[in-house]
Each structure stands twice: as structure tokens, then as C-alpha cells.
Amino acid sequence: MNEYRIALSNFPARVVIHKSANFSNEEIEGLSQATKALRIHSVDFVTVMDSKIRLFRDGKYPPFRGTFVHFDETRHLLYSRGSVWYYKTYPGLYVPQPIELRIVRSEESPSFIAKEILDLTKMNWNNTQFDGKYPVTIGCA
DSSP states (O other), X not given: OXXXXXXXXXXXXXXXXXXXXXXXXXXXXXXXXXXXXXXXXEEEEEEEEEOOOOOOOSSSSOOBTTOEEEOSSSEEEEOSSSBBTTXXXXXXXXXXXXXXXXXXXXXXXXXXHHHHHHHHTTOOTTSSOSOOSSOHHHHTO
């Protein structure tokens, strides 16, 4: 956070914390206190994990990249890899596995969080794949 402040002369208004395991109450409380001390107004806690749930669609290709399913207020399914409209096919070799998003705490809507995560799957510049399964915050951490 100090590097961010040095670069922009301010702390961010919003911080999103992605984790591949569940958050403990102590982690949430500690991170909330730390961000409050820095006057960060909004903190989102999101768990990004593998899912055993699979979706099917008519035809011979997997669900589209970006397919989003809302189970309840905290649990959601996102296909970060899948068929691509532009290519009219699925560019992968294996059946895509969606990721489960568990939104522990957020002021944003689940669809907004999913869109951010989907955008972050395209940011791993260490490989030539245009989409990754995980957001760069998890995949390169």
C-alpha cells in the first residue's frame, strides 16, 4: 500500500482481496482494521476456487467464456475459459472447468465482481494464452 501511495500520492478508495481458500474471521477483522486505519473506504473479500459443477449447452461446444451463474448471495459460478463468440469455437484442448466465486464481503454486485475477475484472467503477460482460468491475482501470486 505504501508503494501505491508513493506512486499516486494517495491510498486507493477500494481494495479487493482475492484468496484461493476461505477467509477466517481473524483475517477479515485484521484486514478491515488495517484498511480502515489507512482510510480506505471499501474492501472486498472474494474467494476464488475450483468448482466441481459443470454446465452444458446445446451443441458440441462448452459454455461461453464469461458465463455466470448466481446460486445465492455469496456463491457464484464463472466460466473464465470456454467457447469464444469471435472464434465460433472453444480454443482449448480440455473441457473447461469453471471457478467458484465466494463473495464474503463486498459493496459491489456479484456480476460486477465476476466481470472484474474475468478481466483479470487476461492479464498474465507471462504466457501467450489470451485467457487464463484464474485471475492474475491468484494465478501469479
